[in-house]
Amino acid sequence: MSRVGLRLSGVACVRGGRLLFRGVDLAMEPGGSALLKGPNGIGKSSLIRICAGLLRASAGMVERHGRVALTDERLALDMEQPLRAALDFWARLDRATAQALDAALEAMALEPLAQVPVRMLSTGQRKRAALARVIASGAPIWLLDEPGNGLDDAALGLLGDAVAGHLARGGIVVAASHQPLPLVTPVVMAMQDHVAAEEGE
Amino acid sequence: MTVLLTLAARDLRQAWQSAGLWLPVAFLLLVASLYPFAVGPDAALLRRTGGGMLWIAALLASLLPVDRLVAPDRERGVLDQIALRDIGEEMVVLARLIAHWLGFGPALMIATLPAAALLKLDGATIALLELGLLIGTPALAALGLLVATLTAGLRSSGALSGLLALPLAVPLLIFGAGTLGDGSGAAFKFLGAASLLLVAITPFAGGAAIRAGRE
Numbered sequence: 001m002s003r004v005g006l007r008l009s010g011v012a013c014v015r016g017g018r019l020l021f022r023g024v025d026l027a028m029e030p031g032g033s034a035l036l037k038g039p040n041g042i043g044k045s046s047l048i049r050i051c052a053g054l055l056r057a058s059a060g061m062v063e064r065h066g067r068v069a070l071t072d073e074r075l076a077l078d079m080e081q082p083l084r085a086a087l088d089f090w091a092r093l094d095r096a097t098a099q100a101l102d103a104a105l106e107a108m109a110l111e112p113l114a115q116v117p118v119r120m121l122s123t124g125q126r127k128r129a130a131l132a133r134v135i136a137s138g139a140p141i142w143l144l145d146e147p148g149n150g151l152d153d154a155a156l157g158l159l160g161d162a163v164a165g166h167l168a169r170g171g172i173v174v175a176a177s178h179q180p181l182p183l184v185t186p187v188v189m190a191m192q193d194h195v196a197a198e199e200g201e
Numbered sequence: 202m203t204v205l206l207t208l209a210a211r212d213l214r215q216a217w218q219s220a221g222l223w224l225p226v227a228f229l230l231l232v233a234s235l236y237p238f239a240v241g242p243d244a245a246l247l248r249r250t251g252g253g254m255l256w257i258a259a260l261l262a263s264l265l266p267v268d269r270l271v272a273p274d275r276e277r278g279v280l281d282q283i284a285l286r287d288i289g290e291e292m293v294v295l296a297r298l299i300a301h302w303l304g305f306g307p308a309l310m311i312a313t314l315p316a317a318a319l320l321k322l323d324g325a326t327i328a329l330l331e332l333g334l335l336i337g338t339p340a341l342a343a344l345g346l347l348v349a350t351l352t353a354g355l356r357s358s359g360a361l362s363g364l365l366a367l368p369l370a371v372p373l374l375i376f377g378a379g380t381l382g383d384g385s386g387a388a389f390k391f392l393g394a395a396s397l398l399l400v401a402i403t404p405f406a407g408g409a410a411i412r413a414g415r416e
Contacts, residue, residue, distance in 0.1 A: 015416075052281075052285055053284075053285075054281055054284060054285070054415060055415075055416075067286075067287075068285055069285070070281070070282070070285055072278065074276075074277055074278030074281075075277065075278070076277050076278035076279045076281070076282045078211070078214075078215065078218075080218045089207065089211050090282065092203075092207050093204065093207060093208075093283070093286050093288065094286060
């Protein structure tokens with residue numbers, strides 16, 4: 001992890017002809033975490049996708065140093081494959097070791113389900129599988145879009161532990177959530193503050 | 202290179218599991234067995250027209266798996282997750298092209314043998330047909346994949362795929378079926394040229410289509 005960082009300055013996002021937000025500044029250093037808050041549809045997911053480089057910012061600058069791992073509402077795991085094999089495909093693209101994958105499965109308490117086909121998993125288990133992919137990737141920047149959705153209290157605890165461990169190792173976490181997350185001292189960004197004023201300017 | 206192999210192996214496995222592999226084969230055999238019912242059991246007529254008819258069947262069979270080539274992975278976020286790993290869309294499409302051809306080209310060529318027997322084609326024609334398909338199926342695979350990247354995410358993409366692909370397939374059909382009656386080998390060269398062109402542009406055009414469709 002050499003020179004890890006994520007910097008947004010003056011980022012705006014237009015979707016479908018509508019200005020979602022503007023003037024978003026965010027500077028993340030190693031060990032830093034940010035929590036994006038706000039009601040549905042305010043642009044949290046779009047901002048996460050802009051951070052990931054999957055969506056272009058309509059204005060402003062995005063600087064990213066270091067690999068990115070993302071989890072959003074889409075699982076992106078092959079349904080017919082056993083869980084471990086499905087995750088192994090991504091681990092190989094990430095050049096992650098088998099040990100890293102096993103450690104990630106353990107961190108999300110998924111070892112008992114390693115041989116179960118993905119389609120048999122429950123909502124919460126699938127979410128944990130997506131988080132295990134993020135953990136196994138070894139990427140320094142984690143972008144978590146609603147990571148707590150569908151997780152029970154025990155799984156939320158596991159998520160908190162994984163995030164804390166990642167931050168302690170000098171990683172960066174940006175999470176979007178409408179519910180409280182077990183993040184330690186994050187930069188909280190209320191997206192409402194960046195919604196364009198309808199009148200005025 | 203390992204990335205390419207990893208992607209292609211996964212695509213091939215997906216095609217196998219979604220039962221997309223036997224569909225073009227079954228389609229080709231079905232058409233070949235229906236054709237004599239339609240034109241009558243005149244062996245001479247079947248022999249004269251059967252080769253060209255098998256080319257049309259191969260072309261239509263190549264369109265069958267189009268709707269599962271790109272759209273499901275786009276919707277399930279697989280393409281986005283691959284993009285996050287700094288793997289170019291061109292690489293994704295190239296891997297998919299290799300997997301798609303492997304899953305469909307050889308199977309179609311094998312299915313052509315019983316189909317040719319049903320149409321009473323002679324040995325020389327079968328040999329020409331198989332050689333033509335060997336050169337032409339990569340182009341059919343590329344064309345199907347290209348159309349799949351262009352229509353992924355659209356409603357009623359299935360019908361649109363046919364409308365988009367069939368006009369583009371006209372050169373393949375002309376030169377492919379042309380190889381059967383042409384002794385000079387010129388049709389093979391044109392077929393090879395058309396095939397190379399489609400295979401060469403598909404990764405770039407398809408990659409650009411996937412990027413443009415990411416919204």
